[in-house]
Amino acid sequence: MEAKVYTLIKNRNNPRSELFAHRIIDWQQQHGRHGLPWQGADAYRVWLSEIMLQQTQVVTVIPYYHRFVARFPTIAALAADSEDAVLAHWSGLGYYSRARNLHRTAQLIMQRHEGKFPQHFEDILALPGIGRSTAAAISAFAFHERRAILDGNVKRLLARYHAIEGYTGEKKIEAQLWQQAEAARHIRTDWSHNCPRHAHARCCRKDTAFSFCCSMVPISCWKSAREAASGVACGVRHKWIRNF
Numbered sequence: 001m002e003a004k005v006y007t008l009i010k011n012r013n014n015p016r017s018e019l020f021a022h023r024i025i026d027w028q029q030q031h032g033r034h035g036l037p038w039q040g041a042d043a044y045r046v047w048l049s050e051i052m053l054q055q056t057q058v059v060t061v062i063p064y065y066h067r068f069v070a071r072f073p074t075i076a077a078l079a080a081d082s083e084d085a086v087l088a089h090w091s092g093l094g095y096y097s098r099a100r101n102l103h104r105t106a107q108l109i110m111q112r113h114e115g116k117f118p119q120h121f122e123d124i125l126a127l128p129g130i131g132r133s134t135a136a137a138i139s140a141f142a143f144h145e146r147r148a149i150l151d152g153n154v155k156r157l158l159a160r161y162h163a164i165e166g167y168t169g170e171k172k173i174e175a176q177l178w179q180q181a182e183a184a185r186h187i188r189t190d191w192s193h194n195c196p197r198h199a200h201a202r203c204c205r206k207d208t209a210f211s212f213c214c215s216m217v218p219i220s221c222w223k224s225a226r227e228a229a230s231g232v233a234c235g236v237r238h239k240w241i242r243n244f
Helices: 015-031 043-052 058-071 075-080 083-090 097-112 121-125 132-143 152-161 171-185 191-202 225-230
Strands: none
Touching: 043 058, 043 097, 043 132, 058 083, 075 097, 083 097, 121 132, 152 171
16 A cells, blocks of 8 residues: 555444445555546646546547647636537537536636636535536545545445445435445545546446456445345355455
8 A cells, every 4th residue: 555644534333344445445546547637637627527527438538628628728718618619529428518517617617706616615516517426526636625426436336335225316325325425535535536536447337247346356246235235146156245
């Protein structure tokens, strides 16, 4: 493990959660994606990447991101151009409401925040097209805050590990996942930075007989939370979630 300063809050009632968080972060630091064009960038580029990555894979986003930033290098440039120009540079990514919200948000930032992307979480959350998880991602990646992030990939990761059954978009299920995400971010300060990147790299939308959330420590697909609790895995090849 890299020598770095971080705060560790031990959870004596659930040591597996602590181990889970450590292993996820260590895997990401060693094997995860690094050097993406928006990693370590300013808030504008982080925001842009987060919006583009909604419903879209990284490999698809990268060329669009480069073209978009070349045409609209700053929030001011994005706000000053026409919506038609923004949509033209978005063409092919789909979900065009995302592009319209980007344009509108850039204009609001110019009007309300003197052209500077707001740093306070509540101000970010108030912007068009930005929900709780996206606001948290921007706060974590651009401003180094410790925030719980719960995008689709993190939902799948947490649901599989904690054996939470049901549609992850359902309010009741989502509330459970937010609880787990909030708990995990208190274990290590770098959880917010690493877990979403790990989940994006390793978690698949469609389950197979033997799917992996981590190449080093695999998680089997569980038929039910009851089987997960008893340690019974489905599929021909048996791996044990208790070992994670």
